Amino acid sequence: MAGRTVMFDCGAHFGFRDARRFPEFGLLSRAGRFTEIIDAVVITHFHTDHLGALPYFTEVCGYQGPILMTYPTFAIAPMMLEDYVKVNADRPGERLPYNEQHVRECLRRVTAVDLHQVVAVAPGLSFTFHYAGHVLGAAMVHMTAGHLTALYTGDFNSSPDRHLGPAEPLLPPGGPSGAALRRPDVLISEATYAATLRDSKRARERDLLSAVVETVSAGGKVLIPTFAMGRAQELLMLITDCWERNGLQVPVYFSSAMASRALVYYQLLLNWTNANVRRTIFGAAGSAVDGGGGGGGGGGQPTVDGRRRSDYRTEGTEGGGGGGGDGRSSGEEVPYDGRFKDDDDDDDDKEQEEYGSADEYEEGSEEGKGGVSGSGGGGGADPDMKGYDKR
Template identity: 50%
Template sequence: MPELKVTPLGAGQDVGRSCILLNMGGKNIMLDCGMHMGYNDERRFPDFSYISDGPLTPFIDCVIISHFHLDHCGALPFMSEMVGYTGPIYMTHPTKAIAPILLEDMRKVSVEKKGDQNFFTSQMIKDCMKKVIAVTLHQSVMVDNDIEIKAYYAGHVLGAAMFWIKVGSQSVVYTGDYNMTPDRHLGAAWIDKCRPDLLISESTYATTIRDSKRCREKDFLKKVHECVDRGGKVLIPVFALGRAQELCILLETYWERMNLKAPIYFALGLTEKANNYYKMFITWTNQKIRKTFVQRNMFDFKHIKAFDRQFIDNPGPMVVFATPGMLHAGLSLQIFKNGLPTKIT
């Protein structure tokens, strides 16, 4: 049997910068092309010099992106437009629609606010996305005469996919992030019965035994309720898409049930666009959302309003959703610093 070779260019023993080079049957396939959100120097992108010191097109047969989170697609315009790659890039339709918005948002923060150098431009994001071939779930795609790929539903976020890749008699399944339990807005991951020679899986929480989701949610709601009852402020650092919608549905339902009056704010410029994508890709959500959608848009929230920066010093209780989820920069960090009894700089 031909040798299978796997080289992590990022995320091997780390969270962030997912980028795996898969060599099978003489073909080179890049699985994800993410960036590390914790670095501002060359370490934020995968080390492409491992593949070549020049353009990558002669050395890579295709690139597959599992979902739109930046730790999985954030280095894509850098790789294609600055390092140089003109070959095919595959992702699902929702990923193709949402990824450029997150990439542009991140570019603005990095370049215009932080003044980062050696970063891709808005035009590069557009040019990169022109190279993308959108795939449908369960659609068998022949990359060339030898490589066949197929995407499967992964849950996690809108458009997230696991990919089955076949070259000759060998096959590999690559997951990226996936979720085996359905949540409030997405279904559970699903794949055909198959026997791959190799399974490459994201495993951020793989060894963590967690409480049941119901317990975690109950605990979360109790803590939020206690805090606003005391007149306190609750900051929820989130990513703009995915977990944010999940938590919004949870709080909206709880506020309605308990008849709470404390304001909930959503400090994300992407919200409106995000909700439009949920409307557009409604078939990617779970059955309950699809059914409810006929009567009303589940993402039109009654209790959750847009946040304005001038609300930071407002007295009284409030709940604020703000990006980024890692609390390492941006508005979530600003609100956090501002809300502490002793100010930190």
Template identity: 35%
Template sequence: MFDCGVHPAHSGMSCLPYFDHINPQEVDLLLVTHFHLDHSGAVPLGYFVSRTEFKGKVFMTHPTRPICKMLWQDYARVSKIAAEDQIFSSEDIGKTVEQIELLDYHEERQFRGIKFSCFRAGHVLGAAMFMINIGGIRVLYTGDYSREEDRHLPQAEIPNVRIHVLIVESTYGVMNHEPREQREQRFTNSVHQIVRQGGKCLLPVFALGRAQEILLILEDYWERNSDLHEIPIFYNSPMATKCLRIFETYTNMCSLSVQEQANRCNNPWILKYIQNMPDRSS
């Protein structure tokens, strides 16, 4: 099984995959490409005989597991549904995290005659494309991927082997996006114009991935524009703050520019012009 997510527009049992259309007992491996809930949100359910008969193993990359744990806990906490409709509890999450096995990019494993390995997918920290080899037939499942290098992540790899079957994510497969440099310039020009006129920018951003990208863009732009140095930037996301610690741990999986800054003994995630929102409760 590749990925095991929940439907983001539904809640309770209606958000789950159609487990009744498969026999979970026949699934040997569950390979999770990344931490987004539409790819990982139903994983805690799959371990318990009372709910499914899955007896296989679950694999994901090293950064994916701790971020999954945070997202699952947050999902269980904010789901405003009756207790009987909760798809998993905090206890389920704890047991699940203990049983997840980890692997590195390009590391080959074997289980019940299935050879599998993973490649960098871009998209978010730790995202992986999985290649499985069964009887000499190689299948590549991309999950969500990006061939564009971001500020904080490298682009997806192209495996240097022949693929017999390709299962590819194609959400934006029919869209053309303007180059990243143009998007960044349009964004920073808008921010600069607003703050120069005495205004305030409020930026609602996904806490994982997008937030880190925006932080690096703003940090770099502030550094290059001295007239902005006295204008503070605050971000208000406890989850994003926690995830910065994970990004620090796995800087070697980030973009080359982030790695180069780390090699110069500068922590790229200690930001000079950006700080947490002040605590006004005291």
């Protein structure tokens, strides 16, 4: 567009175990002249289907140009990419063409940005990131190339969930460049469920909680396989709220190193979440959930089993960066430098449908091992969930 070439996201496909898991970069340049051809790479969020090919593109294919992502994405990317490397290293014949050292070198090339910060990477080419919901740090990207504009949504939520708000309206009427943002020359939107009719998320949550309460009230244990980053934290909040409503005294555990480490990022990046996270996961003062592994706190308080690993940041990168401030800048332009119950979530469905079965991905993967479990018999519960807020 306007003589510029931009790559939006650089992801891996879980449905393939060979070279097809990465984009066919050779279509861009048979000679491998990617830095000359591509003006910038923009990553919208940390999910591997949007990020997983980036170290391959930079360290193997040789791209050395600008790479932009938000601070939370930059902070969480090392954990996601290193996990992806380790999972595939344990599978014969499926080792990735990049390693953990490649991940570190790749992320040293990244420029982390705030929301609403205008980042100019070349004359006449700039980007502005806008809050997208979906996962911690996800952004929609508005691009200006000469006199033309484009909006790339990435994955976004149009309604709030329990730990993140909805995608922001792109500048209110009368705001700077408001008309251009509301009506770009090019709009690229995700449409995974554009033509799919689904039961409301509230109804599905109520069905899940009804089964959970019925089981723990009878003295049983519940294991919920779920993705460790984002969905596990939302489930923790959902279950904690359910415990409070039903007077349950049942411990909740994360049986995952990645889920435990994810809480560190949620604490560092609270300004990207909502008040529910501070109240439910960290308490009113924002203090961290106990990760000591002893577990079993009373009063319905969640307990995280953090015994597997304590490291959460890649050596040589600014893994914890970006936690200060309010995530928004002044808008100045800066130069580039026991009983099975399916947890039927949109994000989980999306990854399974696009990349093959969840079982294939979960085996050996910390990202797929974010199990949330509850055990014990609380008594006095409401198996029919009459007290559950249906709003």
